[in-house]
Amino acid sequence: MGTYFDEQETLSLQERSNRHDKRLAEMCRRGCAVSPYVKAAFDDYDLTADDIKSVKDLEKLPVISREWLVSLESGNPPYGGMTAPGLITDRIFTSPGPVYEPHLSEGTLWHRGYRAAGFGEGDIVLNTFSYHMVAAGLTFHEGLRSAGATVVPSGTSSTEMQVQLIRDLKVTAYTGTPSFLMAIIAKAEEQGIDVKADTELRKACFVAEPLQPSLRIKFEEEYGIDTYQMYGATEVGDIAYECREKNGWHLCEDVIVEIVDPETGMNVEPGQWGEVVVTRLNDIFFLFRFATGDLSRLLEAPCPCGRTSRRLDGIAGRVGDAVKVRGLFIAPSQLNKLRQQFEGLSFQIVITREDFRDNLKVLVASHDEISPEKIDRFVKSFRDICSVRPDAVEVEDMAVLESSPGLIVDHREWR
Numbered sequence: 001m002g003t004y005f006d007e008q009e010t011l012s013l014q015e016r017s018n019r020h021d022k023r024l025a026e027m028c029r030r031g032c033a034v035s036p037y038v039k040a041a042f043d044d045y046d047l048t049a050d051d052i053k054s055v056k057d058l059e060k061l062p063v064i065s066r067e068w069l070v071s072l073e074s075g076n077p078p079y080g081g082m083t084a085p086g087l088i089t090d091r092i093f094t095s096p097g098p099v100y101e102p103h104l105s106e107g108t109l110w111h112r113g114y115r116a117a118g119f120g121e122g123d124i125v126l127n128t129f130s131y132h133m134v135a136a137g138l139t140f141h142e143g144l145r146s147a148g149a150t151v152v153p154s155g156t157s158s159t160e161m162q163v164q165l166i167r168d169l170k171v172t173a174y175t176g177t178p179s180f181l182m183a184i185i186a187k188a189e190e191q192g193i194d195v196k197a198d199t200e201l202r203k204a205c206f207v208a209e210p211l212q213p214s215l216r217i218k219f220e221e222e223y224g225i226d227t228y229q230m231y232g233a234t235e236v237g238d239i240a241y242e243c244r245e246k247n248g249w250h251l252c253e254d255v256i257v258e259i260v261d262p263e264t265g266m267n268v269e270p271g272q273w274g275e276v277v278v279t280r281l282n283d284i285f286f287l288f289r290f291a292t293g294d295l296s297r298l299l300e301a302p303c304p305c306g307r308t309s310r311r312l313d314g315i316a317g318r319v320g321d322a323v324k325v326r327g328l329f330i331a332p333s334q335l336n337k338l339r340q341q342f343e344g345l346s347f348q349i350v351i352t353r354e355d356f357r358d359n360l361k362v363l364v365a366s367h368d369e370i371s372p373e374k375i376d377r378f379v380k381s382f383r384d385i386c387s388v389r390p391d392a393v394e395v396e397d398m399a400v401l402e403s404s405p406g407l408i409v410d411h412r413e414w415r
């Protein structure tokens with residue numbers, strides 16, 4: 001199997017889709033049968049459990065934001081009625097809100113992500129996620145164990161303690177946030193330790209914080225640490241993970257991921273940006289269509305690693321920080337990515353509304369001459385990254401652009 005965890009990762013698209021449809025229908029039937037709240041919620045939308053037969057049918061149900069989940073749970077603690085009454089679990093986690101999450105330890109999360117990152121038997125992994133109250137520490141711990149690795153549950157111990165553990169226990173891999181690993185490396189260097197030469201640390205798997213491309217290069221080239229990313233949300237567990245191609249994140253097998261227009265809750269066209277909405281297939285917590293608030297899109301092309309699941313194209317930002325042009329999102333992070341590709345070129349997008357249609361103009365400026373070929377390349381990259389085509393690109397004076405701060409200028413009036 002190589003770095004695959006199991007055969008589910010190479011199912012045909014049809015097989016996976018059938019499996020998801022079947023499990024979703026079961027989850028709806030069970031939810032309506034055991035939970036009066038779920039039954040009442042279906043009634044409110046004039047639905048019976050049998051109306052949800054496939055993933056496509058999920059659009060009949062509303063999208064549930066984090067704020068809505070908090071209000072449901074605070075109105076009817078601990079789980080807003082989205083479980084069987086008197087549910088017995090072996091753990092109850094909390095996350096700020098507060099949101100309460102029931103967990104059964106048999107349902108392992110994150111295992112495929114760790115395996116894809118090359119974690120396995122023989123690895124000694126420093127798990128720096130908190131084991132206190134929140135789900136992170138223990139669920140990552142179980143994922144690591146399921147992938148076959150030995151875990152050092154170092155949690156939120158001091159960087160000094162983490163350095164000592166890395167040296168004394170010959171730790172080979174790290175899981176946590178990128179910034180905390182950098183802090184540990186800085187502490188080690190302060191003590192005169194050369195991480196590359198004096199320790200066995202060679203792999204890292206990050207969650208819960210974006211990995212800046214420049215920091216990734218630093219970890220890999222300067223410190224010899226191979227880096228991977230995973231993505232999830234505390235309310236729904238693991239959502240996606242990176243493979244050795246490091247080009248997009250494969251969707252986990254036990255979740256249904258939709259990319260939706262947050263205003264309508266309907267799925268966007270394939271390849272477009274939208275909000276990541278997740279339903280975890282399980283038989284104890286009947287939370288359908290949880291809206292993460294994160295902006296992403298699905299990559300439809302097959303991945304050379306052989307996994308057949310579709311991939312998320314990273315997270316472009318929070319839905320609230322993005323602007324919408326002709327129904328399509330543009331996030332500041334996408335524009336920053338574009339900026340990295342065109343060094344020396346300054347630009348600003350200007351959105352206006354003419355005859356009830358959004359107009360997207362890009363002003364570009366440079367201290368050097370801007371050739372028509374360069375503008376063509378810029379427009380092509382703009383379309384690739386933002387999936388929106390600018391209506392016009394105009395060369396502007398550098399001084400004018402510099403005097404008008406901000407990457408995005410939105411002149412539309414909504415009254």
Ligand SMILES: [Zn+2]
Nearest residue numbers: 243303305307
């Ligand atoms: Zn892959």
